Every structure is written in C-alpha cells, then in structure tokens.
Amino acid sequence: MKDIMRIKSLVSADIETLLNQQIKKEAHSSAMYLAMASWCNQNGFDYSSDYFFKQSEEERMHQLKLFKYVLDMGGRAVSPDVSGLKQDYTSLREVFEDALEAEIAITQSFKNIAATCMKEQDFVTFEFLNWFMKEQREEEYKARRALELFEVIGEEGTGLWEIDKHVNKIKYDSETAGA
C-alpha cells in the first residue's frame, strides 16, 4: 500500500507536537518580555525597557520561524493561547533573573526536541534546530551578562541607573558566534 503518512508530512506526529509546544513557549517568552518591558518603563528603566521590547520582538520572530516550518513540512501549526503572565516584579534584578531562567528553560526545551529528532532520525528537523541552538547561545549569554552587571556595578547609589544604561549595550560578538 501507498505510504500516505509520509506523503502528507515530513515530520512525525510526535515531532509536530513538540514543535507546537515550542511555538507556545516562544509566544509565552515574547509576551513575558513585553510584560518586563512594561514594568521597566513604569519604573523609569528606559534602556532596560527598550532591551525587553527588542527581546519580545525576537521571540515573536522565533515563534513564526517555527510556525512556518511546521506548515512547510505539511504539519498543523497551532496558534497558541498565552496566559498566566507575571506582570509585577519586586526589583530590576528579579526581572533579569526571571529572564535568564526563561532562556535556560528554552535551551533545555530545544535540547529535548533535538534528542527526539536524533531518536527518530529526523535529521531535517535537527538541521533546522541548529539555528535555534546557536541563537540560544546568544540569548543565554545576554541574559547572564545583564545579571552580572548587578554584581559588577552594584545597586547602591546610582548603581541601578548605571546598570540600566549598560543593559542596552550588551552584545554577543564572540568569535565563536560565527558568520
């Protein structure tokens, strides 16, 4: 008999589910960064607010990249619900701590999808995930560096003002970043 399953889709149902879960996580991250941008703006941290606006846009772009991939492969991309967002923070430090935690969780999630791809020998999706793996290097670096500013500069006196000013200057231009 014909292999209709394979004709219809390149990715398996399991991989499709995992990618859809990732789409939801990216949508959640985008919305989370927007909430962080709002909090920073309300509390006078203009540079941090801009930083999180940019991060929110990036996460939205990641979500669309995954979304289009699922569709291109013949799968069903699901537009996700986003709920349960944290809107209030007790300090600027807490905002950056949450941002780093979120990025670590996203990296872990991509590792899980890659592990499933290896198991299923889905090297097409595995290759697609490489872009995200590289992106996570940058995302984690930026979040970690931002948090390190609190140690280096200190929060006393005009410390927070200095930290806010430096947040937007964080760049990942390591030679390992590649082209």
Add this chain to the structure above:
Amino acid sequence: MMTGVKTKTTEKFTEVFGSKAGTVYQSDREGCWYIDFAGKLVKFDYRTLLLLKKSIYRVDIEQLILDNGKSPEIEMVFICACNHCYFLSILQIIALKELLEGAFAMFELNQILHDRLHRMVV
C-alpha cells in the same frame, strides 16, 4: 457493514489492521482511511485520523474507571472537521485505542518498508 466493505471493494481497500472490535482500511486511490468500528464505517483523511488518534489517546481510562460519581461511563469523541462522532463506553474506548495503536504500528512498518525498498538512493 464490514462484509459490505470487503466484498464490494477488495481491490480499492487494503486492510491495515484488524481486531475483534473493528478494522482499519486504507484507500490508496482516495488517499484516505476507513475505520469500521462501533457499527459504522467512517472515512478519515490524514488530518482527521491524527486528530482521532490524539483524542482517543488523551482519554484517561484509569480516571474514567475510578470515577464512580455522576459519570455515565460514556465518552463522546468528536473530531473537528469530521462529520462523525463516536459515543463510546470504556470498553469501546480501550478497543478503539488498541485498534489505532495497531494501525499506526502498521503505518510505521509500511514507512520503513517504503524507505528501504522504494526510496533507497543508489
């Protein structure tokens, strides 16, 4: 209904998997599947078949058995974009789950065979 399918369309349908409770057929020409289960024959395309699998796998059978409250022990399985729905007892849900598990194992096997025999790049 089951005999009707077999006698009428032997060349059109391929039996994918059968159990005491029902049978899954594939139609290569139409690019779809027919499930003969719970007294009716329902046509599924690729998307609706995956949705059926998802909704059946999602049913928590253990909870249904333990829940001796108001539950009538009947589950309605409705699939979006499909004209049919199933009203199933716990035993029927278990049977349909087994049927689908068997069918999907066959699909996987079919895919492996196609990959090995027809899609080999020389």
